[in-house]
Amino acid sequence: DAGVTQSPTHLIKTRGQQVTLRCSPISGHKSVSWYQQVLGQGPQFIFQYYEKEERGRGNFPDRFSARQFPNYSSELNVNALLLGDSALYLCASSLADYSGNTIYFGEGSWLTVV
Amino acid sequence: AQTVTQSQPEMSVQEAETVTLSCTYDTSENNYYLFWYKQPPSRQMILVIRQEAYKQQNATENRFSVNFQKAAKSFSLKISDSQLGDTAMYFCAFMKPDGNQFYFGTGTSLTVIP
Numbered sequence: 049d050a051g052v053t054q055s056p057t058h059l060i061k062t063r064g065q066q067v068t069l070r071c072s073p074i075s076g077h078k079s080v081s082w083y084q085q086v087l088g089q090g091p092q093f094i095f096q097y098y099e100k101e102e103r104g105r106g107n108f109p110d111r112f113s114a115r116q117f118p119n120y121s122s123e124l125n126v127n128a129l130l131l132g133d134s135a136l137y138l139c140a141s142s143l144a145d146y147s148g149n150t151i152y153f154g155e156g157s158w159l160t161v162v
Numbered sequence: 163a164q165t166v167t168q169s170q171p172e173m174s175v176q177e178a179e180t181v182t183l184s185c186t187y188d189t190s191e192n193n194y195y196l197f198w199y200k201q202p203p204s205r206q207m208i209l210v211i212r213q214e215a216y217k218q219q220n221a222t223e224n225r226f227s228v229n230f231q232k233a234a235k236s237f238s239l240k241i242s243d244s245q246l247g248d249t250a251m252y253f254c255a256f257m258k259p260d261g262n263q264f265y266f267g268t269g270t271s272l273t274v275i276p
Contacts, residue, residue, distance in 0.1 A: 088268075089268055090253050090255075154206065
C-alpha cells in the first residue's frame with residue numbers, strides 16, 4: 049500500500065505569490081494534518097481535518113488555509129507568500145481523529161520563497 | 163499550553179554503544195501520549211516509540227526504550243547497540259488524547275560514529 053504522498057516535492061515561489069500543496073493520505077485514513085517545519089526547528093501544527101471538517105488550527109495567519117476533499121485528500125494553500133514561509137511542509141494521516149491511532153507522515157514539500 | 167524541551171541539540175555515539183536522548187515537557191493534562199520520532203535526511207518522520215501517560219511501564223521497541231518519569235515530566239529515549247542507520251534528527255513530541263495535534267521539541271541531531 050502507498051504511504052502518505054505529497055506533491056510537489058520541491059518548489060520555488062516569489063514573495064507575494066500563492067502556493068498550493070497537495071496530500072494524499074494512506075488508503076482508508078480519514079484524518080489529515082499539516083505541519084510547517086522551518087530549518088533547524090521541530091514541526092509546527094497548522095491544520096487538522098477529519099471527514100472534510102476542520103478539527104484544529106494552529107497559530108498561523110489567515111494567509112494559510114486548507115481543505116479536505118471527499119476522497120480525503122487535502123490541499124494546503126498559502127497566499128501572499130513571505131520569505132519566512134520557506135519551510136518543509138509535512139502532511140500526516142491517520143484512521144481517525146483521536147490519538148490512539150498511529151499517525152503516518154509524508155516526505156514533505158520543500159517550499160522556498162525568494 | 164503544552165511545551166516540549168530537548169536540551170541536547172547534538173549528540174554522537176560510537177557504533178554498538180548506548181546513548182540516551184533527553185526530553186522534558188510541560189502540561190496540565192493528566193492523560194496524554196508521548197512520542198519519539200526519527201527524521202533521517204529523507205525528511206520523513208518515522209515513529210520510533212510511543213508511551214501512554216496512564217501506563218507506568220516504560221515502552222520498549224527492540225533496541226529503543228524510554229524512561230518515562232511522569233512526576234518529573236521527563237521522557238528520555240535510550241538507544242542500545244547503536245547502528246549507523248540510527249543517524250538522524252530525533253524529535254520528542256506530546257499529544258493530548260482528544261486531538262491529533264503534536265507538540266514537537268526542537269530536536270536532537272544524533273550521529274553514530276563507525
